Amino acid sequence: xxxxxFSTKERILGAAESLFATHGFAGASLRxxxxxxxxxxxxxxxxxxxxDKLIEEVFRRRLDELNTRxxxxxxxxxxxxxxxxxxVLEAYIGPALDLSRTGGGGAAFVRVLARAYAxxxxxxxxxxxxxxxxVLRQFAAEFQRLLPALSKEELYWxxxxxxxxxxxxxxxxxxxxxxxxxxxxxxxxxAADHLVHFAAAGLRAPSPHxxxxx
Amino acid sequence: xxxxxFSTKERILGAAESLFATHGFAGASLRxxxxxxxxxxxxxxxxxxxxDKLIEEVFRRRLDELNTRxxxxxxxxxxxxxxxxxxVLEAYIGPALDLSRTGGGGAAFVRVLARAYAxxxxxxxxxxxxxxxxVLRQFAAEFQRLLPALSKEELYWxxxxxxxxxxxxxxxxxxxxxxxxxxxxxxxxxAADHLVHFAAAGLRAPSPHxxxxx
DNA sequence: CGTATTCTCAAACGATCGTTTGATTCGAAC
DNA sequence: GTTCGAATCAAACGATCGTTTGAGAATACG
Numbered sequence: 001x002x003x004x005x006f007s008t009k010e011r012i013l014g015a016a017e018s019l020f021a022t023h024g025f026a027g028a029s030l031r032x033x034x035x036x037x038x039x040x041x042x043x044x045x046x047x048x049x050x051x052d053k054l055i056e057e058v059f060r061r062r063l064d065e066l067n068t069r070x071x072x073x074x075x076x077x078x079x080x081x082x083x084x085x086x087x088v089l090e091a092y093i094g095p096a097l098d099l100s101r102t103g104g105g106g107a108a109f110v111r112v113l114a115r116a117y118a119x120x121x122x123x124x125x126x127x128x129x130x131x132x133x134x135v136l137r138q139f140a141a142e143f144q145r146l147l148p149a150l151s152k153e154e155l156y157w158x159x160x161x162x163x164x165x166x167x168x169x170x171x172x173x174x175x176x177x178x179x180x181x182x183x184x185x186x187x188x189x190x191a192a193d194h195l196v197h198f199a200a201a202g203l204r205a206p207s208p209h210x211x212x213x214x
Numbered sequence: 215x216x217x218x219x220f221s222t223k224e225r226i227l228g229a230a231e232s233l234f235a236t237h238g239f240a241g242a243s244l245r246x247x248x249x250x251x252x253x254x255x256x257x258x259x260x261x262x263x264x265x266d267k268l269i270e271e272v273f274r275r276r277l278d279e280l281n282t283r284x285x286x287x288x289x290x291x292x293x294x295x296x297x298x299x300x301x302v303l304e305a306y307i308g309p310a311l312d313l314s315r316t317g318g319g320g321a322a323f324v325r326v327l328a329r330a331y332a333x334x335x336x337x338x339x340x341x342x343x344x345x346x347x348x349v350l351r352q353f354a355a356e357f358q359r360l361l362p363a364l365s366k367e368e369l370y371w372x373x374x375x376x377x378x379x380x381x382x383x384x385x386x387x388x389x390x391x392x393x394x395x396x397x398x399x400x401x402x403x404x405a406a407d408h409l410v411h412f413a414a415a416g417l418r419a420p421s422p423h424x425x426x427x428x
Numbered sequence: 429c430g431t432a433t434t435c436t437c438a439a440a441c442g443a444t445c446g447t448t449t450g451a452t453t454c455g456a457a458c
Numbered sequence: 459g460t461t462c463g464a465a466t467c468a469a470a471c472g473a474t475c476g477t478t479t480g481a482g483a484a485t486a487c488g
Contacts, residue, residue, distance in 0.1 A: 008465080024332070026241040030446065040467055045447060047465095118238070118332040157408045165379040194371045198416040205415035208407070222435080244476065254437050259477060261435095 009047050011037040014105050017058050021111035025055055025124075056127055059116070062099060062109045063128075067135045069095040078142050085146050085203060089162075089196050092139055096170055097192045110170045117167055136163075147203060154207055162199045170195075223261050225251040228319045231272050235325035239269055270341055273330070276313060276323045277342075281349045283309040292356050299360050299417060303376075303410050306353055310384055311406045324384045331381055350377075361417060368421055376413045384409075 006014070015037035019028035030051055034041045048054040073091035077083040099106040116124060136159075144155055170191065220228070229251035233242035244265055248255045262268040287305035291297040313320040330338060350373075358369055384405065 024238060024240055026238055029444075031444080040465095041446095042448080042468090043466070051446065115332055118329055154408075157404070158412060161379050161409060161412050164381075165375050167378075190371070193422070194368075195375060197419055197422050198372060198375050201419035202412040202416045205411055208411050243474075245474080254435095255476095256438090256478080257436070265476065 008037075008039050008043055012039060012044060012047065012054070013058055013061060016054055017105050017112055018108045020055070020058065020115065021108040024115055030054075052123065055124065058109075058112060059128065060131070062106065063132055066095050066099055067132050069098070070135055071138065074138060074142060078138075079145075083142075083146065085143075085200050086196060088139065088142050088146065089199055089203075093166060093192055093196055096166070097189065100170055101189075110167075114167045114170075117164075143203070150207055158203050161202065165199065166195060222251075222253050222257055225253060226258060226261065226268070227272055227275060230268055231319050231326055232322045234269070234272065234329065235322040238329055266337065269338070272323075272326060273342065274345070276320065277346055280309050280313055281346050283312070284349055285352065288352060288356060292352075293359075297356075297360065299357075300410060300414050302353065302356050302360065303413055303417075307380060307406055307410055310380070311403065314384060315403075324381075328381045328384075331378075357417070364421055372417050375416065379413065380409060 012033065016028070016033045019032055019036060022028070023032075030044050031041060033054075034044060037043075044051065044054055048057055070092060073094065074088065077087050077091060096110065100110045101107075116128060140155065140159060143159060144150070144152065147155060150158070226247065230242070230247045233246055233250060236242070237246075244258050245255060247268075248258060251257075258265065258268055262271055284306060287308065288302065291301050291305060310324065314324045315321075330342060354369065354373060357373060358364070358366065361369060364372070
């Protein structure tokens with residue numbers, strides 16, 4: 001019955017990903033999603049149970065592979081004395097870049113990911129923390145090994161900044177607008193290159209023992 | 215009739231700011247807003263005309279003062295040979311910090327500002343660009359003077375990263391969660407201090423003439 | 429005072445939301 | 459061919475959305 005090579009579930013996930021990226025979770029309706037996926041409205045609740053479950057599935061589909069690849073890349077570097085800061089950053093950012101490079105909607109997903117940070121939805125936050133929190137903790141441990149001069153608190157502050165900048169840059173929210181659809185991949189690769197370079201310098205900055213502002 | 219010292223318009227703006235920060239523009243309904251403001255539902259359309267106009271007014275109320283203060287701080291530094299990179303960053307970030315420090319809902323507004331980046335709402339983007347784009351251009355010119363080794367393109371990439379990190383950090387989206395309401399101001403000041411330090415190092419990083427990734 | 433204007437209020441408007449229902453169609457197993 | 463579970467469909471559910479209405483209360487001005 002499907003004229004498309006993709007199943008109904010896959011078409012819903014793809015359309016939802018794209019529309020959530022553009023309009024947000026509350027702003028994109030199931031009627032928009034099912035219309036874009038060319039499926040019946042009831043198909044969402046039939047296949048996923050509810051809109052919230054659909055949102056979770058949009059995340060799970062991408063994050064399972066993304067974080068597996070991140071940990072795999074980290075596994076080749078961890079504990080080795082010759083590992084560089086740039087290499088660990090690359091292990092974290094590279095899979096996200098690859099994801100955004102795959103034609104099948106991954107570029108939209110990184111925008112959805114940025115949405116998740118902006119959403120203060122507690123249910124969503126808990127889901128992400130429970131399912132993928134261990135990845136961030138493993139990377140933090142490796143960064144700590146490479147930056148022993150930083151206190152744990154200082155390190156977490158900086159990793160927080162890197163994560164924010166990564167999310168923001170990959171999601172293409174910035175003032176720098178690309179010219180056309182063809183240049184999107186090149187644009188995103190440039191963003192990642194600049195980001196790794198910038199983040200490495202920021203992480204390496206000497207600890208300030210900050211004085212009161214004024 | 216108002217038992218509050220604030221007018222109906224002011225109470226609506228304050229409640230809207232807080233709820234937009236938490237639930238987003240589409241996620242916060244006018245019924246939630248008017249209930250929190252303890253005013254009648256129809257008051258929004260009477261005083262502002264529509265929900266979209268209310269959103270614009272939430273921005274205008276804060277950004278007019280914020281950007282005036284930013285340009286004022288920049289005016290004391292621009293063209294002077296002894297100006298430092300940190301001072302210009304401080305001129306950009308400091309007023310945002312002060313805003314988030316004022317008790318009257320400014321802390322919520324910085325989260326609203328971050329929402330604006332995540333929203334791909336063209337109407338909102340156009341409004342912000344038309345009304346406040348000149349501020350970013352003036353700061354870019356001053357950064358260019360202080361970082362002559364950077365190409366214009368390279369500089370814009372880095373400023374884009376700084377803006378993203380600033381927005382993200384000030385909006386308190388990160389993994390670092392503060393313990394209670396009392397510590398919020400101290401938390402935010404720490405975030406700004408770390409951010410200035412991090413951003414200055416990132417901006418000063420030598421130009422990479424980036425090689426192909428691999 | 430009376431009058432005009434501004435503001436607030438409960439109530440309802442039509443539209444759209446997420447979800448559910450029940451009938452119908454499909455594809456494999458026997 | 460018959461049967462049966464899976465999938466799709468049009469239609470409708472109650473709830474909530476932004477917005478509008480018209481009457482009443484508060485305020486300002488003569």
